[in-house]
Amino acid sequence: MKAFVTGASGFIGSNLVDRLLAEGHSVVGYDNLTTGQVQFLAGARGWSTFRMIKGDLLDTATLHQAMEGSEIVFHLAANADVRFGTQHPRKDLEQNTIATYNVLEAMRANGVKRIAFSSTGSVYGEPEIFPTPENAPFPVQTSLYGASKIAGESLIAAYCVGFGFTGHVFRFVSILGERYTHGHVFDFYRQLNADPTRIRVLGNGTQRKSYLYVQDCIDAILTVVGRDSAGVEIYNLGADEYCNVNQSLGWICEALNVDPQREYTGGDRGWIGDSPFIFLDTAKIRTLGWTNKLTIHQGVLKTLDYLRANPWVFEQRSVS
């Protein structure tokens, strides 16, 4: 297939691009390179079936032109900075909500009718049911990021009904693995690398989260996209387990052979709007035969391996 990947030089996007190319598909990557890294596409550039376009999703003329001839859009580009949403509310509106609208309109202009979309478990707000299924009670949003992702999901669903699109919406837990350049493992490793004797932990360390290894995440996406379907389908993606921040920190310290003094910022949330417990019910995607191959512990170790082998990622502009 002829795939168009937004956020192609990001963490998940670049891993997806590599997989699509390896499986024989042609790929047009689209990225504004504000948080993505050109180095992530070093391998992809070796394929004649890959073309990279530097462009912003708010630049609709470039976007419309770039998408010409594509058959499916993997819309992964987003402002993924959940934590600092209240410092720049416009970012989530523009880079997530309006950007998704622009992608859908570019699809309409180009006759592309199939979209896979990276949403988030954050759309469940603070759910009361764990693990949380896709049809959990109508949630109340607690973050600008979650609000912008539910706006994106809803636009896609409406385009499926109104314009005959096919939509694959994936609600991710936090993703781990190679090219991971934000989040708690990144933050902990960076701190311990600078000073192995102490570590600052947001919240009280008891926040429970589920994680998924990036290749497992891509397996799941490709499992769904490879099937015949119509209209919009929504899938939770995650491991069938969770861990708390202290456990994860324990694994990291063990792997690095350090025993830092832990300093907690306090409270049961890492930041305002942080959900203290994210654990998604993934029974639906598992009925398609998908399963995660790596545990959370293994995913954390893979991430550490990558960060240790790639110190350059800490020198780039990145979001923690």
Next chain:
Amino acid sequence: MKAFVTGASGFIGSNLVDRLLAEGHSVVGYDNLTTGQVQFLAGARGWSTFRMIKGDLLDTATLHQAMEGSEIVFHLAANADVRFGTQHPRKDLEQNTIATYNVLEAMRANGVKRIAFSSTGSVYGEPEIFPTPENAPFPVQTSLYGASKIAGESLIAAYCVGFGFTGHVFRFVSILGERYTHGHVFDFYRQLNADPTRIRVLGNGTQRKSYLYVQDCIDAILTVVGRDSAGVEIYNLGADEYCNVNQSLGWICEALNVDPQREYTGGDRGWIGDSPFIFLDTAKIRTLGWTNKLTIHQGVLKTLDYLRANPWVFEQRSVS
């Protein structure tokens, strides 16, 4: 209180303005007058406590300035044209999603922290539970209008968490009554006025909908806004009954003493994305002591009375 009402010259907005003024509040009305009618504010203009500002919600400079000194925002302005959403998808994005963001940012700039918002039962998509409660299973959107309203609701909820706002979100059924200038009663009356011998009905006439009389709707809003609360609260607003299109048409024909030949466009939906059954569970708002005073039948007759007494509304630019 010092109220700021967006969509002040619209159907519900102008009725709310009149009520707020009559109850002794001061009101700044804000409207771009694209679908609102200046005539609806003829009474309001007689109050020294009323000030009208013609402005667009996309004009943030005018909006920020207009809101200065307000204590609460009633955000009723919207593109309420559900039916033709797919003909102009940008309208719902701009006039609903982005407009709501602009209102929230204007509030933040002006230190206003309380907002009442007109959402819609359309956010439930095609629910499986009737009457549909506020915490129904996580819905899938079926219209661009619904998508834009859930985007607005979600933004408000996120601002409540992130910025300490208080939000009152109301999910309306269709509203009837004085100054009603779109929807099925308007459409049927207009058709029968032009030719009482025939009428064109969208769908097969079996679509079931709930309706609420506009003064009952405003009673409910003021009941909620008059209470102490914090964070976001969501209320369904509707009658505790529903009717189908054929029933409503029967009431209208009886009142007008006509017996037109009915021509059905067919199908169980009026248009793509139309929900064939909207009936909201209003137990939550009723626990506050609110109840609708008028039945749907009475609301339809009140609407007819208004339309018969005000033929000028058919000469204005309006949305059917």
